[in-house]
Amino acid sequence: MSRQIVMPFGPQHPVLPEPIHLDLVLEDETVVDVIPSIGYVHRGLETLVEKRQFPEYVYIAERTCGICSFIHGMTYCQGVERVMGLEVPERAHYLRTIWSEYSRLHSHLLWLGLFADGMGFENLFMNAWKHREFVLDVMEETTGGRVIQGSCKVGGVRRDIDQETLKKMERDLKGFEKGLKEMANVFLNDDSIASRLRGVGVLSRNDAYVCGAVGPTGRGSGVPIDIRMTGYAAYGEVDFSPVVEEDGDCYARCAVRVNELFSSIEIIRQLIDRIPGGEIEVKVKGNPDGEYFSRSEQPRGELVHYVKGNGTKYLARSRIRTPTLTNIPPLVKMLQGCELADVPVIVLSIDPCIGCMER
Amino acid sequence: MAFFEMAKTAIRSFVGKPATRRYPFVPGKVTPLSRGHVTIDVSSCISCGMCMKKCPSEAICVNKEEKTWIIDRLRCIVCNSCVEVCPVHCLTMDTVYSPAVTTHSGLEVFYITYVKPERPPKADSVDENKEQA
Numbered sequence: 001m002s003r004q005i006v007m008p009f010g011p012q013h014p015v016l017p018e019p020i021h022l023d024l025v026l027e028d029e030t031v032v033d034v035i036p037s038i039g040y041v042h043r044g045l046e047t048l049v050e051k052r053q054f055p056e057y058v059y060i061a062e063r064t065c066g067i068c069s070f071i072h073g074m075t076y077c078q079g080v081e082r083v084m085g086l087e088v089p090e091r092a093h094y095l096r097t098i099w100s101e102y103s104r105l106h107s108h109l110l111w112l113g114l115f116a117d118g119m120g121f122e123n124l125f126m127n128a129w130k131h132r133e134f135v136l137d138v139m140e141e142t143t144g145g146r147v148i149q150g151s152c153k154v155g156g157v158r159r160d161i162d163q164e165t166l167k168k169m170e171r172d173l174k175g176f177e178k179g180l181k182e183m184a185n186v187f188l189n190d191d192s193i194a195s196r197l198r199g200v201g202v203l204s205r206n207d208a209y210v211c212g213a214v215g216p217t218g219r220g221s222g223v224p225i226d227i228r229m230t231g232y233a234a235y236g237e238v239d240f241s242p243v244v245e246e247d248g249d250c251y252a253r254c255a256v257r258v259n260e261l262f263s264s265i266e267i268i269r270q271l272i273d274r275i276p277g278g279e280i281e282v283k284v285k286g287n288p289d290g291e292y293f294s295r296s297e298q299p300r301g302e303l304v305h306y307v308k309g310n311g312t313k314y315l316a317r318s319r320i321r322t323p324t325l326t327n328i329p330p331l332v333k334m335l336q337g338c339e340l341a342d343v344p345v346i347v348l349s350i351d352p353c354i355g356c357m358e359r
Numbered sequence: 360m361a362f363f364e365m366a367k368t369a370i371r372s373f374v375g376k377p378a379t380r381r382y383p384f385v386p387g388k389v390t391p392l393s394r395g396h397v398t399i400d401v402s403s404c405i406s407c408g409m410c411m412k413k414c415p416s417e418a419i420c421v422n423k424e425e426k427t428w429i430i431d432r433l434r435c436i437v438c439n440s441c442v443e444v445c446p447v448h449c450l451t452m453d454t455v456y457s458p459a460v461t462t463h464s465g466l467e468v469f470y471i472t473y474v475k476p477e478r479p480p481k482a483d484s485v486d487e488n489k490e491q492a
Contacts, residue, residue, distance in 0.1 A: 052415060056415040059415045059436060059438055121365075123365055123368075124365060126378075127368060137388070140393055141392065144390075144392040144393055144394040144439065144452075150438050150439065182368055183368070185364055186364040189361055189364055190361065190362070190364040190365065191361060192362070
């Protein structure tokens with residue numbers, strides 16, 4: 001048996017935009033075990049819930065993550081609305097779902113770019129971010145913010161999208177989809193990418209289930225787990241099925257995200273076609289008293305916001321569980337037995353969002 | 360499997376127009392809804408302090424005695440809350456982002472020039488009061 005050495009990976013590493021530290025136990029060039037450690041960017045956002053009134057906490061909930069900010073705000077609002085027994089108008093649900101799907105497009109394109117960058121494919125990285133710019137422009141036109149939308153509030157949404165803009169959004173999706181197809185072809189069919197990803201970081205279906213993998217990490221291993229299927233917001237009104245791949249390697253996780261881009265576009269089309277008219281918000285009276293676990297599907301997986309009210313304007317407790325935290329045990333499983341040179345690609349393949357995870 | 364799948368896109372990008380704009384020579388893209396920075400019309404502000412109460416980041420300070428409206432641009436998160444609650448609509452959201460600062464102070468002080476119009480005394484009510492006395 002050869003000698004084992006421990007090699008630190010992170011918190012500062014060229015492929016990681018955010019800080020996570022992994023102690024890799026190596027035997028020659030093979031990783032035999034991994035000890036992850038987190039806690040570099042803890043901000044204490046959950047404590048702020050005691051110092052800000054519950055309608056204002058939406059802004060803080062949104063700032064948990066810089067990529068899927070809208071879904072954080074929406075999930076928090078859903079929790080408070082359920083505690084207070086508010087009936088949100090149907091149109092608000094549809095608008096929230098449209099923005100959620102645009103967030104998913106934006107997040108997946110960002111990740112695909114970073115992933116290509118991690119593999120050393122700079123050209124593809126630039127191309128993915130060029131497409132992402134289209135999504136950000138739509139976000140700014142409809143909400144006023146590119147990354148932090150601020151359009152969700154307790155009781156509904158802040159801004160409406162008029163019919164003309166909705167039609168324009170639908171028209172523009174056609175050209176956008178054409179560009180995406182060209183890019184997807186590179187991700188799914190190019191030989192250099194396939195040789196870098198196929199058979200790397202395999203997570204079996206059983207391991208994914210036992211370790212609690214969520215989102216594209218779980219779906220890439222054949223576990224059809226998608227919270228959107230529970231039909232929160234307006235997801236119950238659209239026809240779609242979760243994108244699942246069976247192989248469980250980095251290529252499968254990449255393929256899930258590429259195919260989800262087209263699935264999201266299809267959902268947005270259906271929503272724009274079926275969106276009803278009417279009010280976009282209800283008046284909020286009283287204070288929340290009670291508790292609720294609000295769940296939603298982030299681009300990275302299942303997100304849980306726990307809210308507990310005590311009948312005052314200030315909530316008693318808030319707890320956020322983000323998908324990256326859940327995907328750390330599967331990551332450890334994937335890394336065991338891989339080559340040292342494959343570690344960056346495997347770490348990126350779970351789409352880690354550390355700022356989100358440590359809150 | 361195929362090689363050079365990216366070649367077509369790469370050649371088109373090489374020959375075509377650049378995807379980015381040459382900022383700052385070409386101004387950034389803004390939309391009518393873009394949230395740039397908050398502006399105030401000092402001649403119509405009634406110093407009610409609603410914006411100060413509703414600001415989630417405590418960036419606004421309204422002083423009634425000194426008649427000042429102070430905003431900390433570095434604290435402001437441009438959420439549009441103050442603009443929504445202003446009862447006299449003296450706050451507006453400008454679409455252009457505030458410029459970068461070189462010192463660690465984003466405080467901006469505005470002096471409110473609004474003067475409350477005096478109510479003309481009601482002749483009838485004055486007479487009635489006298490009669491009652």
